[in-house]
Amino acid sequence: DAKTTQPPSMDCAEGRAANLPCNHSTISGNEYVYWYRQIHSQGPQYIIHGLKNNETNEMASLIITEDRKSSTLILPHATLRDTAVYYCIVRVGTSGSARQLTFGSGTQLTVLP
Amino acid sequence: KAGVTQTPRYLIKTRGQQVTLSCSPISGHRSVSWYQQTPGQGLQFLFEYFSETQRNKGNFPGRFSGRQFSNSRSEMNVSTLELGDSALYLCASSFGAFEGNTIYFGEGSWLTVV
Numbered sequence: 001d002a003k004t005t006q007p008p009s010m011d012c013a014e015g016r017a018a019n020l021p022c023n024h025s026t027i028s029g030n031e032y033v034y035w036y037r038q039i040h041s042q043g044p045q046y047i048i049h050g051l052k053n054n055e056t057n058e059m060a061s062l063i064i065t066e067d068r069k070s071s072t073l074i075l076p077h078a079t080l081r082d083t084a085v086y087y088c089i090v091r092v093g094t095s096g097s098a099r100q101l102t103f104g105s106g107t108q109l110t111v112l113p
Numbered sequence: 114k115a116g117v118t119q120t121p122r123y124l125i126k127t128r129g130q131q132v133t134l135s136c137s138p139i140s141g142h143r144s145v146s147w148y149q150q151t152p153g154q155g156l157q158f159l160f161e162y163f164s165e166t167q168r169n170k171g172n173f174p175g176r177f178s179g180r181q182f183s184n185s186r187s188e189m190n191v192s193t194l195e196l197g198d199s200a201l202y203l204c205a206s207s208f209g210a211f212e213g214n215t216i217y218f219g220e221g222s223w224l225t226v227v
Contacts, residue, residue: 036218043117043203043218044156087156100146100169101205101216103156 004088009108012082018075020107022088025069032091033064034101035073037084037109044087044103047073078111085109115140117219119204125225131192134222138185138206144168145187146216147179150201159202162187163209194226 005023012018024033032051036044048055048062050071055062061074075082087106118137126132138145146161146169158171162181179189185206191198201221207214 034216041201041223043220046215046217049215100158100161100171101148101156102158103148105155 004090004104006086006088006104006107008105009110011110011112012075012078014080014111014113015077018078018082018109018111020073020075020086020088020109021070022073023070024088024090027068027090029068033062033071034089034091035060035062036087036089036101037082038087038106039084047086078109080111080113083109083111117204117206117217119202119219119222121222122220123223123225125227126194127227128194128196130194131190132194132224133188133190134202134204134224136187136189136204136206136219138187138204139217142206142208142217143185144207144209144214145181145185146205147187147189148203148205149173150203150221151197151199156203159189191224196226199224199226
């Protein structure tokens with residue numbers, strides 16, 4: 001299984017961009033990178049996902065390096081409500097166990113006023 | 114468009130009892146999966162159903178079971194509850210069981226076993 005490595009915690013000033021890194025050096029060519037976040041006691045919230053190209057939606061941008069071994073989630077203007085645990089997940093393969101999401105420990109992002 | 118709905122949101126059970134949790138996926142979604150979240154183990158995959166068939170199962174004992182109905186709604190059951198089963202149980206749905214399909218989670222069911 002492709003595994004991900006994320007820093008355990010990060011701080012960001014309110015209004016500034018939050019850049020959350022993720023290392024997935026063993027990713028395979030057909031594996032997507034997903035980002036979710038979880039605010040305490042709530043279900044994980046989908047943020048964005050991508051295969052090889054950079055992606056942007058109303059919540060965030062996802063930058064995937066050319067070799068696909070790492071990615072960065074960018075929250076362009078962080079607010080206090082963005083304080084959460086952010087999970088970077090590589091979805092493994094296409095069959096059987098591939099359909100599940102394997103969550104690591106994630107990054108606790110704290111947005112400071 | 115309604116999200117993934119889980120019921121009940123909170124429940125308390127006694128050791129040895131059984132519990133059934135319900136999940137209604139997003140309309141049109143055919144894949145439903147279940148996860149358990151505990152402070153010690155984090156989020157762990159339980160099982161996944163697609164078109165009423167269990168397609169994948171995580172590393173949990175046989176006390177944990179589930180099923181999916183023809184309308185894609187799903188239930189999971191835990192029999193002979195143990196204290197360690199206290200957790201947040203999350204249901205997630207997606208249109209299909211493919212890598213590129215986004216998986217959306219419900220708010221979860223908090224189970225406390227006493």
